[in-house]
Amino acid sequence: MMLNNRIPFRAHWNQLRRQYQESLPLRMSLWLAVMLLVVHLILLCQDWRVEREEHYRRLAKDWLKLQAISRQTSWPERSKQADDVLLRVRERFWLSTNASQARADVQAWLDDQVTMAGVDDAKITVLAPTGFDREDSVARIEAEVRGVFHPESFSRLLHAIEGEPRQIVVDYLELNNQISPAINLQLSFLFLQPSQAAL
Missing domain, CATH: 1.20.5 (Single alpha-helices involved in coiled-coils or other helix-helix interfaces)
Structure with a gap:
């Protein structure tokens, strides 16, 4: 075959x-x-x-x-500079271990500043904190300050807010200088938890 x-x-x-x-x-x-x-x-x-x-x-x-990078000797200095910048950024945030303490800190700070500025008939409202349940986020507390508008007291209050080294954001500002002069100032306070600040 x-x-x-x-x-x-x-x-x-x-x-x-x-x-x-x-x-x-x-x-x-x-x-x-x-x-x-x-x-x-x-x-x-x-x-x-x-x-x-x-x-x-x-x-x-x-x-x-x-090879060129490995021969550089400035890495420790750069690392220290980065740590210093990070520390300065963290110092701009408020610190608190829990939401209740943070809310009390904001209330106390606003009470002091409004009193020292001399805002008449001041009413301070501090809202419930957000972001404290997650350790990897920046927490936020919003507050509202209402009172009688006087240029001098209002200027002192703004100066105190601006001079505070920790982060305060002015979310909303309303001035009413008509029949009943009044201010409505809404603020946000940004918080880190101590464990985040220590990183």
Whole structure:
């Protein structure tokens, strides 16, 4: 059975060889196809080589950068500068261990400032804190100060708010200087928990 299969194959192969030897256009076409295949393979190899060279060039550049960075001696100084900046930023926030204490601190601070500024008929409302249930966020307490508008007392109150080193945001300000002069000042106090401040 194997011999029977080989005989037609050998006959077919001999026929192809005879056609190749007798036909010049067939020979030229085959050689042209082989040449095109070789050229294509050479171009592929060149593209691969260029890509590899670019890859190694990038690796070498990154390696040189890392070496230059590792030779720098200013890292401890930069780290200390970053820590100092972070400390100054943290000092801008109010600190409290819990929401109730934070709310009491805001109420006491506003009571003192309103009294010292001399705002008449002052009414202070401190809203429920937000953000104290999550340690990874800045907590916020909003408060509202209403009272009789007098330029001197209002100026003293604004000066106290502006002079406070800890963060106080003026969310809304309304001055009514008509029949019944009044102020409506809405503020936000930003808090960190001590565990955040110590990071």
